[in-house]
Amino acid sequence: xGTGAERCGAPGENSxxxxxxxxxxTAAGITPAGSRTFGGGPLGTVxxxxxxxxxxxx
Numbered sequence: 001x002g003t004g005a006e007r008c009g010a011p012g013e014n015s016x017x018x019x020x021x022x023x024x025x026t027a028a029g030i031t032p033a034g035s036r037t038f039g040g041g042p043l044g045t046v047x048x049x050x051x052x053x054x055x056x057x058x
Contacts, residue, residue, distance in 0.1 A: 006030055009053020014039060018052030 006025050011018040017040040024034040040052050 009056035
């Protein structure tokens with residue numbers, strides 16, 4: 001496993017508005033240290049049912 005970031009979507013969160021999580025990846029694996037979560041508000045997609053993150057494979 002390399003280093004970098006892994007991303008995952010959670011389109012069903014927040015009444016279907018969704019969110020995206022970015023997790024840090026190290027040579028030892030994925031770690032929550034330094035991870036980030038982006039929801040609809042900060043990204044300007046606050047509509048219920050927007051399903052932010054639905055484009056990422058589960």
